[in-house]
């Protein structure tokens with residue numbers, strides 16, 4: 056029998072949940088399990104990141120960017136340029152653009168953080184971060200990215216990167232967090248989305264003109280660095 060997609064809390068209790076590989080499904084566990092696990096995960100994330108004494112920039116981007124491509128190289132350059140400005144780099148800790156940014160930061164001698172996520176298929180953390188943790192919940196991990204970053208850089212990416220980008224934009228737009236630079240890297244890659252944001256979201260009144268100021272779109276690591284908050288440079 057197929058598992059129901061929706062189930063009530065009482066149905067969940069005492070029922071073995073289906074698993075499909077390395078990580079059992081999160082969020083369909085009982086409310087009390089979810090609550091306890093999330094609370095513990097928050098505490099462990101805070102413990103990991105509270106002691107970090109350099110300002111961190113969260114760098115998001117595709118898990119699929121291939122090593123050796125121009126895109127990967129740009130990620131490495133972004134990581135290195137941020138370290139040159141005395142920032143640490145914090146990523147999702149996986150492969151692709153995440154590995155690129157961590158590699159650039161690590162090779163430049165900077166702080167390199169990877170917040171990995173446990174998924175139902177095999178995950179390998181990249182080898183370029185020195186402060187790391189494996190998270191069960193995307194939502195807990197996302198709080199870490201927001202709470203412990205002073206800027207948000209998004210390299211070309213897919214659903215995951217878009218999710219992280221829009222989460223950050225909403226939090227800034229609704230003043231749940233203080234404003235900070237949000238920088239999209241790749242004018243060609245992001246161009247279609249920016250056009251749609253202007254021609255549909257803005258034109259239909261779904262966002263305001265000033266919301267367009269919540270993000271920047273650039274092409275190079277130097278341009279990313281130039282948009283960073285100034286306090287880290289001494």
Ligand SMILES: C/C(=C\CNc1ncnc2c1ncn2[C@@H]1O[C@H](COP(=O)(O)O)[C@@H](O)[C@H]1O)CO
Pocket residue numbers: 114115116117118119146147148149150153171172174178211212213214215216217219
């Ligand atoms: C889906 C694939 C691999 C998944 N591995 C991931 N490891 C760590 N972090 C991830 C992973 N997938 C998504 N993320 C987060 O979202 C962003 C990347 O998502 P995108 O859809 O690839 O743009 C990234 O910033 C992570 O924080 C195999 O492709």
